[in-house]
Amino acid sequence: MAVLGIESSAHTLGVGIVEKGKVLSNEKIMYEIGTTGIIPAKAADLHSGNIGIVLANALSKAGMTMKDIDAVGYTKGPGLGPCLRIGQLSALALSMRYRIPILPVNHAVGHIEATRQSFGAKDPIVLYVSGGNSQILGLVDEPFRHYHIFGETFDVGVGNMLDSFAREAKLNPAWGSSVAKLAEGGKYIDMPYTVKGMDFTFTGLLTSAVKKLGTNSARDVAYSMQETAFAMLCEATERALLLTKKNEILLSGGVAQSKRLGEMMRLMAESHAAKVFVAPNELNADNGAMIALVAEKMLQSGMKYSAKDCGTKQKYRIDTAEIRW
Numbered sequence: 456m457a458v459l460g461i462e463s464s465a466h467t468l469g470v471g472i473v474e475k476g477k478v479l480s481n482e483k484i485m486y487e488i489g490t491t492g493i494i495p496a497k498a499a500d501l502h503s504g505n506i507g508i509v510l511a512n513a514l515s516k517a518g519m520t521m522k523d524i525d526a527v528g529y530t531k532g533p534g535l536g537p538c539l540r541i542g543q544l545s546a547l548a549l550s551m552r553y554r555i556p557i558l559p560v561n562h563a564v565g566h567i568e569a570t571r572q573s574f575g576a577k578d579p580i581v582l583y584v585s586g587g588n589s590q591i592l593g594l595v596d597e598p599f600r601h602y603h604i605f606g607e608t609f610d611v612g613v614g615n616m617l618d619s620f621a622r623e624a625k626l627n628p629a630w631g632s633s634v635a636k637l638a639e640g641g642k643y644i645d646m647p648y649t650v651k652g653m654d655f656t657f658t659g660l661l662t663s664a665v666k667k668l669g670t671n672s673a674r675d676v677a678y679s680m681q682e683t684a685f686a687m688l689c690e691a692t693e694r695a696l697l698l699t700k701k702n703e704i705l706l707s708g709g710v711a712q713s714k715r716l717g718e719m720m721r722l723m724a725e726s727h728a729a730k731v732f733v734a735p736n737e738l739n740a741d742n743g744a745m746i747a748l749v750a751e752k753m754l755q756s757g758m759k760y761s762a763k764d765c766g767t768k769q770k771y772r773i774d775t776a777e778i779r780w
């Protein structure tokens with residue numbers, strides 16, 4: 456049984472095909488964010504102009520035609536409305552044209568479950584860190600099986616904080632990996648550190664870092680902001696780990712690609728004999744296969760949707776998505 460997944464929640468348009476948990480193809484194109492960040496309407500234009508070719512490439516890489524596809528999954532949310540709608544409408548059209556089931560997938564579940572499956576992790580505490588999200592999650596069974604949010608950012612995601620700082624510091628491309636590069640060899644200067652229980656905030660840290668740009672070296676500011684943000688995430692994750700008595704930590708989402716965050720998390724985990732899994736880059740970056748992998752699980756566990764259940768939801772919270780497998 457082959458399942459096709461379409462991801463279009465932000466800058467990436469991806470189409471992936473999986474069969475029995477194996478990725479057969481995973482094609483994508485990406486909107487160039489340059490120094491301005493994502494302009495949703497422009498990203499959506501790029502997605503709609505390229506969905507045909509990305510779909511054709513994914514099918515040809517998998518050695519298939521649409522007739523070989525048994526179900527189609529798409530990202531319902533969270534994400535940018537204009538971008539989400541391109542994937543959703545494409546999936547609906549394919550589902551109707553080829554009379555195959557359609558499955559609406561939560562984007563965060565896509566990142567996390569694809570990684571959990573690839574490592575065979577059983578029951579991890581998940582630190583999901585991307586542009587728009589920073590959450591500490593874990594599976595609970597009541598009142599239905601889902602990822603409970605143990606802690607999260609009260610304001611922006613850590614990725615947005617890094618991207619905003621990158622724009623202020625005129626880095627190109629204006630995102631976290633450029634900040635990480637700039638931070639290499641920096642010295643620590645004092646920054647505001649805000650953790651409340653298992654929740655945290657980043658705007659105070661961002662404001663302070665941007666202010667300090669005028670009077671300190673950009674390298675020292677980038678280093679200090681990054682160290683502070685990651686230390687906050689480690690502290691909150693440690694608290695969730697001890698509270699739930701779980702013994703695995705899974706880092707997922709774009710910011711999980713940060714080497715420094717992985718290092719700091721491993722140091723913390725060592726003292727609790729917990730394992731740390733970091734999603735490989737191909738699953739951390741938005742892609743269609745992660746959506747297909749979850750859609751396949753949803754299908755196998757008997758989840759069924761009609762066209763009217765298959766809209767988009769810009770603020771689709773992960774704790775409202777059922778994990779039936």
Ligand code: FE2
Nearest residue numbers: 585709740741
């Ligand atoms: Fe993502």
